[in-house]
Amino acid sequence: MSSTLFITNTLSRKKEEFKPLNPPHVGLYVCGPTVYSDVHLGNVRSFLSFDIVFRYLSYLGYKVRYVRNITDVGHLVNDADEGEDKIAKKARLEELEPMEIVQKYTNGFHDVMRIFNILPPSIEPTATGHLIEQMEMVKRIIAAGYGYEVDGSVYFDVRKYNEDHNYGELSGRNIDDLLSNTRALDGQDQKLDPLDFAIWKKAEQGHIMFWPSPWGEGFPGWHLECSAMSTKYLGNEFDIHGGGMDLKFPHHECEIAQNIGANGKNGPRIWMHGNMLTVQGRKMAKSEGNGFTPEELITGNHKLLDQGYSPMTVRFFMLQSHYGSTLDFSNDALRGAEKGYKRLMDGYETLQSLTPSGESTIDVAALKEACIDAMNDDFSTPILISKLFDGVKTINLIKTGAEKASEGDLKELKELFHDFIFDVLGFRKEDEQSGAGSDLTASLIELAISLRKAAKLNKDFTTADQIREELTKIGVTLKDNPDGTDFIIG
RNA sequence: GGUCACGUGGCCGAGCGGUUAGGCAACGGUCUGCAAAACCGUGUACAGCAGUUCAAAUCUGCUCGUGACCUCCA
Numbered sequence: 001m002s003s004t005l006f007i008t009n010t011l012s013r014k015k016e017e018f019k020p021l022n023p024p025h026v027g028l029y030v031c032g033p034t035v036y037s038d039v040h041l042g043n044v045r046s047f048l049s050f051d052i053v054f055r056y057l058s059y060l061g062y063k064v065r066y067v068r069n070i071t072d073v074g075h076l077v078n079d080a081d082e083g084e085d086k087i088a089k090k091a092r093l094e095e096l097e098p099m100e101i102v103q104k105y106t107n108g109f110h111d112v113m114r115i116f117n118i119l120p121p122s123i124e125p126t127a128t129g130h131l132i133e134q135m136e137m138v139k140r141i142i143a144a145g146y147g148y149e150v151d152g153s154v155y156f157d158v159r160k161y162n163e164d165h166n167y168g169e170l171s172g173r174n175i176d177d178l179l180s181n182t183r184a185l186d187g188q189d190q191k192l193d194p195l196d197f198a199i200w201k202k203a204e205q206g207h208i209m210f211w212p213s214p215w216g217e218g219f220p221g222w223h224l225e226c227s228a229m230s231t232k233y234l235g236n237e238f239d240i241h242g243g244g245m246d247l248k249f250p251h252h253e254c255e256i257a258q259n260i261g262a263n264g265k266n267g268p269r270i271w272m273h274g275n276m277l278t279v280q281g282r283k284m285a286k287s288e289g290n291g292f293t294p295e296e297l298i299t300g301n302h303k304l305l306d307q308g309y310s311p312m313t314v315r316f317f318m319l320q321s322h323y324g325s326t327l328d329f330s331n332d333a334l335r336g337a338e339k340g341y342k343r344l345m346d347g348y349e350t351l352q353s354l355t356p357s358g359e360s361t362i363d364v365a366a367l368k369e370a371c372i373d374a375m376n377d378d379f380s381t382p383i384l385i386s387k388l389f390d391g392v393k394t395i396n397l398i399k400t401g402a403e404k405a406s407e408g409d410l411k412e413l414k415e416l417f418h419d420f421i422f423d424v425l426g427f428r429k430e431d432e433q434s435g436a437g438s439d440l441t442a443s444l445i446e447l448a449i450s451l452r453k454a455a456k457l458n459k460d461f462t463t464a465d466q467i468r469e470e471l472t473k474i475g476v477t478l479k480d481n482p483d484g485t486d487f488i489i490g
Numbered sequence: 491g492g493u494c495a496c497g498u499g500g501c502c503g504a505g506c507g508g509u510u511a512g513g514c515a516a517c518g519g520u521c522u523g524c525a526a527a528a529c530c531g532u533g534u535a536c537a538g539c540a541g542u543u544c545a546a547a548u549c550u551g552c553u554c555g556u557g558a559c560c561u562c563c564a
Binding site (some may be wrong): 015030031032033034039040042043044045046047049050086168171172173174177178222242243244245246247248249250251273274275276277278281282283284285286287316317320321322325326327328330332333334335336337338339340341343344346380382383385386387388389390393396397399400402456459461464465468472477478479480486488 | 491492493494495496500501502503504505506511512513514515520522523524525526527528529530556557558559560561562563564
């Protein structure tokens with residue numbers, strides 16, 4: 001099999017062959033959530049994209065150290081409360097300790113990840129747990145001549161840095177363009193240049209989260225934690241850094257500057273950026289008010305949703321598009337995904353019940369190669385899914401007898417489906433929604449079904465249809481098949 | 491205003507110069523007492539205008555439209 005993985009590196013803007021620095025080990029860093037409010041589906045898409053990266057690299061046999069941080073301090077709000085820590089602000093509003101907020105939303109985040117079957121990372125470091133490392137990094141940046149202190153705050157000297165290196169390489173900007181577009185921010189008058197950004201910020205009056213430092217009491221700059229923690233756990237140079245497209249500038253640009261400034265190295269070789277989830281063509285974001293929480297999505301309790309959708313339906317929906325493309329969220333698309341996902345899983349179930357033949361008319365090896373090729377092409381889950389549907393068609397044809405599969409081929413096909421559906425794509429069998437009814441309910445329905453069966457045997461179709469219709473009215477759908485009658489509640 | 495994307499058939503969504511993407515819906519068929527479900531099969535496309543090429547959805551230019559980033563944001 002071809003095992004060359006290509007990944008789109010947003011730094012070079014090219015698809016590059018993936019060559020780990022220290023095979024079989026791979027270092028993967030992904031920007032995690034800021035835990036000051038509930039995560040929405042847009043966030044989920046991003047973490048799902050990198051869940052696939054983690055899963056597929058593992059499938060290929062790499063030993064992946066996957067680091068995904070929790071941002072529990074340090075991001076500023078931008079409105080009237082300029083300079084105040086987001087988490088601190090929320091804490092005051094709800095009269096809770098900052099770390100209470102952090103804990104609450106961290107728990108919520110983990111719950112959501114579990115719901116969508118997104119695997120936990122190998123290390124999940126917090127910003128507050130790495131203040132020492134961040135201060136040390138500030139010191140190194142100052143020592144290298146790229147940082148300066150003004151009244152308890154330390155800023156990164158972008159202009160100086162740009163003389164030696166290339167600020168804006170990742171996002172394709174040049175600092176002269178940027179200059180004409182900067183807006184008034186807190187501390188702007190302290191900076192040598194409007195482009196400079198804080199790597200340590202003095203705690204103003206009323207600020208709740210702050211720590212002593214060589215520059216006075218304050219807190220780390222907005223971009224510093226990822227540099228500090230990726231360096232600590234993955235080294236000055238590592239393989240992949242991922243995050244949402246909206247973090248490219250300034251966050252990731254600043255990370256690169258800090259890495260080079262402090263360590264003399266870029267940090268990651270490959271940058272991967274996941275694209276946005278949109279709603280009616282617009283980015284899903286808290287500020288737009290168009291974000292669904294997972295709960296709203298599952299229950300369908302949201303003004304933009306016609307019905308509820310299961311977590312795996314949503315997972316399937318998202319994986320039917322490439323992570324680098326925007327994906328538009330709509331009821332029609334979700335409904336389509338719901339059916340498609342069911343078709344795939346039904347195919348998997350059918351596969352389990354297939355009986356082997358003495359000969360084989362199918363080519364499992366070719367299918368497997370097609371699946372691997374799809375994933376090797378920049379984690380193309382949509383292509384992989386289309387290949388699995390080819391497999392479903394084959395499975396159904398085997399069932400009807402139009403195709404034949406030997407015992408060995410069947411075994412391989414089962415392995416293939418299991419590996420790709422559950423391990424790589426990360427789907428999970430969902431409980432039969434319908435089966436949620438009690439044993440008593442099920443027994444009563446079975447009773448009705450047996451009465452109907454008796455009526456059918458007597459050719460009393462009027463009674464048979466009446467039973468079926470009455471059941472339909474109370475939300476029970478009957479499905480006749482050669483072996484008997486199944487039912488679905490709801 | 492600057493930077494960067496995108497515009498594919500009823501809907502979603504692949505496509506990276508020449509071969510059917512795929513799913514949903516629609517239509518036809520098989521099965522069934524009927525129905526539902528299931529299964530099999532089938533179609534319509536590349537925003538517009540020029541250009542490059544034997545060949546363009548795919549490359550180039552222009553036009554129109556949409557979006558992201560430039561400020562916290564996955």
